[in-house]
Amino acid sequence: xxxxxxxxxRMRPHIRSGASTPSTASPLASTCRxxxxxxxxxxxxxxxxxxxxxxxxxxxxxxxxxRALSGALLIPMVLAPTFGVAAGIYLARMMLQRIGTPLRxxxxxDVADPAERASVAALSNLPSQATMAGGSGMAGYLFEExxxxxxxxxxGLFQMLNAVxx
Numbered sequence: 770x771x772x773x774x775x776x777x778x779r780m781r782p783h784i785r786s787g788a789s790t791p792s793t794a795s796p797l798a799s800t801c802r803x804x805x806x807x808x809x810x811x812x813x814x815x816x817x818x819x820x821x822x823x824x825x826x827x828x829x830x831x832x833x834x835x836r837a838l839s840g841a842l843l844i845p846m847v848l849a850p851t852f853g854v855a856a857g858i859y860l861a862r863m864m865l866q867r868i869g870t871p872l873r874x875x876x877x878x879d880v881a882d883p884a885e886r887a888s889v890a891a892l893s894n895l896p897s898q899a900t901m902a903g904g905s906g907m908a909g910y911l912f913e914e915x916x917x918x919x920x921x922x923x924x925g926l927f928q929m930l931n932a933v934x935x
Contacts, residue, residue, distance in 0.1 A: 804856045808863055815864035816871065823872050832876065833932050835869030840928030847918040 823831045842862040849855035874893070881889040908920040 800852065804859075808860055811860055812863050812867040815867040819868045819871050822868055828872055828876050832869050832873050835865040835872075836932035837929050839865040839869065840925045840932060843921045843925030843928070847921040 819831075826834070839862050842858055842865070846855050846858040846862065849858055874890070877889060877893050878886055904920075911919040911923065
């Protein structure tokens with residue numbers, strides 16, 4: 770089970786699209802749009818570096834390491850004292866994910882029987898898609914009933930558990 774994407778998939782289009790016009794956008798919305806733009810630019814480098822890192826460390830070790838570190842970074846991100854620090858930690862987390870995700874997908878396709886690759890690809894993304902579908906509601910409940918940090922901490926723990934089980 771992966772809860773790392775819980776809720777984020779639903780917010781990204783609104784942050785990037787600029788739901789309000791620049792003249793009426795709040796300073797936080799403008800800052801979030803700039804942060805999302807910079808995040809997308811910076812993660813390109815890590816996606817391009819994925820093959821080099823895998824050759825250096827080994828594919829499985831890279832997948833496990835990046836997933837574990839990415840999950841572990843959710844906790845300090847929540848505890849960050851300022852938005853800038855949290856955005857920096859988030860950027861580091863996303864860069865790690867951009868290394869691990871294509872490697873995991875490639876590795877799964879490599880070990881799958883050629884006749885079953887389409888089914889394997891669909892099924893390998895199912896846990897992530899299922900948690901994205903239910904994650905927003907669960908995150909909202911945890912925000913209101915537990916704490917603002919709880920969804921992130923829980924997602925980090927699930928992602929680290931996922932890395933250990935991988």
